[in-house]
Amino acid sequence: MPAAVVDAQSAHAAGVQRLLQSYRAVPATAPVRLAKSTSNLFRTRTKTRAKGLDTSGLTRVIAVDVEARTADVAGMCTYDDLVAATLRHGLVPLVVPQLKTITLGGAVTGLGIESTSFRNGLPHESVLEMDILTGAGEVLTASRRENADLYRAFPNSYGTLGYAVRLRIELEPVKPFVALTQVQFHSLVDLVAAMDGIMATGSLDGVAVDYLDGVVFGADESYLCVGRQTSAPGPVSDYTGQQIYYRSIQHVRGGTDDRLTIHDYLWRWDTDWFWCSEAFGAQHPLIRRIWPGRYRRSSFYGKLMKLEQRFHIGDRIEKLNGRPPRERVVQDIEVPIERCAEFLDWFLDTVPIEPIWLCPLRLRKDGDGDGWPLYPIRPQQSYVNVGFWSTVPVGSSEGATNRLIERKVGEFDGHKSLYSDSYYSRQEFDELYGGESYRAVKKRYDPDSRLLDLYAKAVQRR
Numbered sequence: 535m536p537a538a539v540v541d542a543q544s545a546h547a548a549g550v551q552r553l554l555q556s557y558r559a560v561p562a563t564a565p566v567r568l569a570k571s572t573s574n575l576f577r578t579r580t581k582t583r584a585k586g587l588d589t590s591g592l593t594r595v596i597a598v599d600v601e602a603r604t605a606d607v608a609g610m611c612t613y614d615d616l617v618a619a620t621l622r623h624g625l626v627p628l629v630v631p632q633l634k635t636i637t638l639g640g641a642v643t644g645l646g647i648e649s650t651s652f653r654n655g656l657p658h659e660s661v662l663e664m665d666i667l668t669g670a671g672e673v674l675t676a677s678r679r680e681n682a683d684l685y686r687a688f689p690n691s692y693g694t695l696g697y698a699v700r701l702r703i704e705l706e707p708v709k710p711f712v713a714l715t716q717v718q719f720h721s722l723v724d725l726v727a728a729m730d731g732i733m734a735t736g737s738l739d740g741v742a743v744d745y746l747d748g749v750v751f752g753a754d755e756s757y758l759c760v761g762r763q764t765s766a767p768g769p770v771s772d773y774t775g776q777q778i779y780y781r782s783i784q785h786v787r788g789g790t791d792d793r794l795t796i797h798d799y800l801w802r803w804d805t806d807w808f809w810c811s812e813a814f815g816a817q818h819p820l821i822r823r824i825w826p827g828r829y830r831r832s833s834f835y836g837k838l839m840k841l842e843q844r845f846h847i848g849d850r851i852e853k854l855n856g857r858p859p860r861e862r863v864v865q866d867i868e869v870p871i872e873r874c875a876e877f878l879d880w881f882l883d884t885v886p887i888e889p890i891w892l893c894p895l896r897l898r899k900d901g902d903g904d905g906w907p908l909y910p911i912r913p914q915q916s917y918v919n920v921g922f923w924s925t926v927p928v929g930s931s932e933g934a935t936n937r938l939i940e941r942k943v944g945e946f947d948g949h950k951s952l953y954s955d956s957y958y959s960r961q962e963f964d965e966l967y968g969g970e971s972y973r974a975v976k977k978r979y980d981p982d983s984r985l986l987d988l989y990a991k992a993v994q995r996r
């Protein structure tokens with residue numbers, strides 16, 4: 535075994551020991567939390583004085599096995615670091631979420647998604663095995679064969695069954711460039727039909743498609759972003775400076791072509807946090823010119839957003855202007871592809887938010903069909919993830935628009951991610967997110983309820 539891998543393994547083992555020590559130091563009555571320098575969680579949480587778990591030794595890639603196309607990765611390693619380590623070998627994880635600071639453990643427990651999800655499913659499907667610190671304070675290995683109930687229930691459990699400290703994941707080879715075609719649509723029905731066609735055949739106009747997502751700017755202006763890997767050398771665009779990726783998608787008619795390095799393609803949405811950097815003025819040409827390049831990234835905007843939330847700056851400005859405060863509507867939901875256009879029509883008529891991000895997904899064909907009880911999407915069914923991240927004027931009750939969306943998603947036979955605000959009743963939540971199956975696994979791996987319950991975390995914001 536190469537010396538670097540031996541070193542990384544012993545550093546990892548020491549990291550696990552520090553995590554365990556910090557776990558044992560948490561009083562039995564105090565809540566257990568991770569101490570992490572980054573987070574992509576949106577819901578506000580009850581403050582606690584208890585010290586978080588020490589994850590400082592769990593942020594690295596432990597080993598990349600180029601031949602087996604797998605990587606052993608510490609649970610709190612960011613995709614930024616993970617991709618940097620694997621891309622050196624021409625390999626990447628099967629699904630790379632768009633934001634650099636999302637961690638592998640976070641994406642597996644919180645369901646990441648990206649433009650490979652139409653062919654590679656979701657990040658947890660490419661986990662071969664993981665070591666999990668359970669609520670009982672033990673580190674157990676979970677896989678399809680070992681502690682399979684924990685392995686199955688872990689996706690969408692948001693750290694309430696345990697924390698992944700090491701994950702072995704599959705990797706896939708990539709070429710150095712991505713050739714992009716941004717295809718314009720004037721009808722959402724046509725856009726969804728084209729997306730469905732690509733999912734069914736894996737190609738567009740007879741050419742294989744490797745990456746697929748889309749952006750809706752309005753009912754009569756939307757785009758599919760179709761990417762193909764290529765080794766052909768040639769000029770590439772750069773959206774990390776003055777140019778802005780999502781603006782490059784919009785054009786007058788037909789389709790436009792573009793090229794990015796694979797690295798820049800994977801992080802194309804991070805520089806401007808999709809389009810959300812606009813809220814901070816970062817897209818204004820004058821401000822952009824003086825905005826330091828190192829702060830043009832989602833993690834920095836995330837910090838600004840948290841400050842805004844803490845001091846209610848937006849609401850104060852609205853008040854000064856004589857307008858009502860605003861409700862945060864930051865959500866990703868999934869609807870079956872057949873209902874997607876209908877859902878978008880409803881959304882655009884009802885919720886004043888655009889652009890909207892679209893990302894098709896289907897569970898992997900080679901999946902074993904045993905399912906993921908906490909996020910039960912059907913195999914062989916194509917879904918579209920619909921992402922909308924903004925604010926709307928407050929309604930007559932707390933979370934009025936979020937509640938309306940939750941109801942609509944249910945009517946459309948869809949699902950909602952839990953990284954942001956949720957308002958479900960306990961009974962609705964149980965029906966949607968695993969109920970009895972969750973409780974059985976929770977009881978087995980966290981018998982003394984050291985970790986929060988999923989409903990308490992996701993809905994009650996504890």
Ligand SMILES: Cc1cc2nc3c(=O)[nH]c(=O)nc-3n(C[C@H](O)[C@H](O)[C@H](O)COP(=O)(O)OP(=O)(O)OC[C@H]3O[C@@H](n4cnc5c(N)ncnc54)[C@H](O)[C@@H]3O)c2cc1C
Pocket residue numbers: 568570572573574575576609610630631632633635636637638639640641643644645646647648692693694696697698699864923953954
């Ligand atoms: C604004 C926003 C945009 C997003 N955009 C995308 C996107 O573009 N693509 C995408 O795929 N996803 C996206 N997400 C969802 C994101 O992938 C999930 O929220 C994910 O859980 C975040 O991972 P993190 O590493 O940042 O974890 P954190 O935000 O630190 O934690 C999230 C939750 O996961 C738990 N957790 C963290 N690490 C572990 C671990 N190792 N083991 C067990 N539990 C753990 C934490 O306890 C917490 O409950 C977005 C979320 C937000 C808020």
